[in-house]
Amino acid sequence: MSTTTPAAPAPSALNASRTTATAARVLRQLRHDPRTIALMILIPCLMLILLRYVFDASPRTFDTIGASLLGVFPLITMFLVTSIATLRERTSGTLERLLALPLGKADIIAGYALAFGALAVVQSALATGLAVWVLGLDVTGSAWLLLLVALLDALLGTALGLFVSAFAASEFQAVQFMPAVIFPQLLLCGLFTPRSDMHPVLEALSDVLPMSYAVDGMNEVLHHGDLTATFVRDVAIVAGCAVLVLGLGAATLRRRTA
Amino acid sequence: MMNYATEPPPPSPAPEVPTVPAVHADDLTVVRGPRTVLHHLRFTVPRGRITGLLGPSGCGKSTLMRAIAGTQANVTGTLDVLGRPAGHPTLRSRVGYVTQAPSVYDDLTVRQNLHYFAAILDPGRAAAERRHQHVTQAIADVDLTRHADALAGNLSGGQRGRVSLAVALLGTPELLVLDEPTVGLDPVLRRDLWALFHDLAATRGTTLLVSSHVMDEAERCHRLLLMREGAVLADDTPEALRTRTGTDTVESAFLRLVDEAAASRTKENTR
Numbered sequence: 001m002s003t004t005t006p007a008a009p010a011p012s013a014l015n016a017s018r019t020t021a022t023a024a025r026v027l028r029q030l031r032h033d034p035r036t037i038a039l040m041i042l043i044p045c046l047m048l049i050l051l052r053y054v055f056d057a058s059p060r061t062f063d064t065i066g067a068s069l070l071g072v073f074p075l076i077t078m079f080l081v082t083s084i085a086t087l088r089e090r091t092s093g094t095l096e097r098l099l100a101l102p103l104g105k106a107d108i109i110a111g112y113a114l115a116f117g118a119l120a121v122v123q124s125a126l127a128t129g130l131a132v133w134v135l136g137l138d139v140t141g142s143a144w145l146l147l148l149v150a151l152l153d154a155l156l157g158t159a160l161g162l163f164v165s166a167f168a169a170s171e172f173q174a175v176q177f178m179p180a181v182i183f184p185q186l187l188l189c190g191l192f193t194p195r196s197d198m199h200p201v202l203e204a205l206s207d208v209l210p211m212s213y214a215v216d217g218m219n220e221v222l223h224h225g226d227l228t229a230t231f232v233r234d235v236a237i238v239a240g241c242a243v244l245v246l247g248l249g250a251a252t253l254r255r256r257t258a
Numbered sequence: 259m260m261n262y263a264t265e266p267p268p269p270s271p272a273p274e275v276p277t278v279p280a281v282h283a284d285d286l287t288v289v290r291g292p293r294t295v296l297h298h299l300r301f302t303v304p305r306g307r308i309t310g311l312l313g314p315s316g317c318g319k320s321t322l323m324r325a326i327a328g329t330q331a332n333v334t335g336t337l338d339v340l341g342r343p344a345g346h347p348t349l350r351s352r353v354g355y356v357t358q359a360p361s362v363y364d365d366l367t368v369r370q371n372l373h374y375f376a377a378i379l380d381p382g383r384a385a386a387e388r389r390h391q392h393v394t395q396a397i398a399d400v401d402l403t404r405h406a407d408a409l410a411g412n413l414s415g416g417q418r419g420r421v422s423l424a425v426a427l428l429g430t431p432e433l434l435v436l437d438e439p440t441v442g443l444d445p446v447l448r449r450d451l452w453a454l455f456h457d458l459a460a461t462r463g464t465t466l467l468v469s470s471h472v473m474d475e476a477e478r479c480h481r482l483l484l485m486r487e488g489a490v491l492a493d494d495t496p497e498a499l500r501t502r503t504g505t506d507t508v509e510s511a512f513l514r515l516v517d518e519a520a521a522s523r524t525k526e527n528t529r
Contacts, residue, residue: 021381024374025366032366094363100329255328256331
C-alpha cells in the first residue's frame, strides 16, 4: 500500500500517452465493428460513382458537385459516427469513469479527434483518388489540397458531433441532430446554387456557416492552379471552426453531474 | 482466487492505519434537482477496513458514493476523502469507484478494457511491462482469466460487473468505493468476492466502502453505516449494533432502529 501520493497529474494539459491510448482504444472498438468501417469508407466512393453517371452528359457539372461533395462526405460521416460514439460513452457510464480518473478533458477530445481523423484520412484519400484518377474529376490545383480540405472537414464533423452529443439524451435524438445541424449547411453552402444568388438574409447566414467555406475551398482548388488567398482564408476558417467547436465540446464534459 | 481463507470478517486490525480517516463527512448535504437526497450527514469511514453502506434502495447510497468519488454535483458541507476534499485531482488515482451499472466498453475484450484504463492510470511506454502485470493480476482477482479475450458485451451481467470491478482494482487504489458489487451474482461468486475484499483490506491495506441492500452481507463488514431516507441511522460495528438493539441479525437491528426513529418522530409531533 502506498501512503506516498503519486505526482499530481495536470488535469487540463494534454498528455500525449493518454491521448494516443484513447485514440487507440476508439480505433480498437471500431475494429470490432468491421461493417461500420466498410460503410464509412465505401459509401462516399459509391456516391461519387453514382454522381459521375448521373451527370454522364455534363462532366463540368460533375467537376463542381463532385469536388464540393468530397468536402461534404467526410463532414457528414464523421459527424454521425462521433455523435453516436460519444453519446454511447456518456450513456454507458464510461465517460463518468474516465473523468473520475487522471485523464484530462483535452485528452478525451484529442483522442477522439485523432482516431476519427485517421479514419478520415483513409476515407478522403480513397474518395479523392477515385474521383480524380478513376472518375476523371478535372481539378486545376493539386489533389493534395483537396485532401487537406477534406481532412479539415472531417475534423469539423468530429468536433460538431462531439458537441451535439452533449444535447442528445438518446440515439434517436442524436440522429435527428444530423438534419438539424448538417442539412441547413448543405442547402446554404453553395452546392445547389451560388451563394450570391440567394436571398440576402440566407446569404448572410451562409457567411457564418463553416460548410460554406469548406465547399468554397474545394472550388478554389478546382479552378486555380496555385494557392489563392481565398483558399488560405477558407482553410483557416474551417480549421478555426473545428478547433473552436472542439473547445466547446470539451466544455460539455463535466466531472460532476447532478 | 478460490482459495482465500474463511469468509466472516477476521477481527485482526488493519496492518497500519494512517491518522487521517478514509472518509470524513460533516453536515454533508446533497441536492438533486428539487429533492434533497442527503440530509446533514456526519460519519467517518476508518482506513483499512470494510465499511458496509446499507439501506433500502432509494435511500441515497449511490448519491453518497458518487459524492465520495467526486462525480456528484451540488454537494455542500464537509466531505474529506483521504485527507483531501472529495473530487480533488490528486484523489483520481487514489480512489477506485465502481458504479452500480458496469461501466466498461462492450465492444472491447476484457483485456483491452483493462489495458486502456491502465494506460490512463499509468501512462507511457516505459510502464508497459508494469501495466501488463497489473492487468493480468486484476483479471485474476475477479476470476475472469478464462474470459480475458471475450468481448465484454458477450459476457453475462455478473461477469461484466466483475470487469468493471477489475478496472477499479488497477493501480491499487487506497480507497475502493463499490456500489452494489455483488448484485446478481451466485452464492459462490459472492463468497469469493467478499474473500477478495477481505484480502484487499488485510494484505494491501485498502479501505473499502461497499453498498448493498441485502442485509446478510452486513455481517461480512467490519463496520456498518445504516442509511434510510437520506440520513444515517447508525454507524457502528455489526456486533455492537446487534447488542445495542438486542437483536440476532443486522436486519432485525435495522428494523428496530427504523421503528425507534419513527416512534421518536411521532412523539415529537404529538408533543
